[in-house]
Amino acid sequence: EVQLVESGGGLVKPGGSLRLSCAASGFSFSGYSMNWVRRAPGKGLEWLSSISGGSGYIYSADSVKGRFTISRDNAKNSLFLQMNSLRADDTAVYYCARYSHGDHYWYFDLWGRGTLVTVSS
């Protein structure tokens, strides 16, 4: 089955760190760029970061640059998000999502169910 499964969420204190994981299955993981997207309570979807199949291209939203780092291990079909210096407004459900892109399209074609991160003292 083609799927993405996130893990690693939980309760963390402000200023703390957390590492999220996303396990991919059912497709050729190394052939796809992957992303992290979040949705904070009462807010909309927010794209955070993307990484190309070979990790050669990494892009991040300004809101997380310098604090969050995306990475991947193609041998283990896994995507990661290292989150440092966490703040209360980082509280959200974090989704792993697969990019599908070509000459005339660029969109998310596969989503995980998400993992909840709560930043609170």
Add this chain to the structure above:
Amino acid sequence: QTVVTQEPSFSVSPGGTVTLTCGLSSGSVSTSYYPSWYQQTPGQAPRTLIYSTNTRSSGVPDRFSGSILGNKAALTITGAQADDESDYYCMLYMGGGIVVFGGGTKLTVL
């Protein structure tokens, strides 16, 4: 900073037609932004509806359609059903691997 705009909320009667829009704080949305649309109900993962302006994702019923209307991307739902009550997000590709979501539209079917 580019802001992608959507109506915060919209209401439609069962069986009715509704068009949600996706604009830019500065400039016009064109097909070059590869507009895509996502549906999300509470507690669920987002579901991809439309990509590349007007291509339906696999399994999406044909009562969902995408287009460019004037200077905005648009998602039209024809024959709205109760389970269409969700949050809808558009997303635009800005180039350089960067995408931006709109703020989302909360659709009520009543």
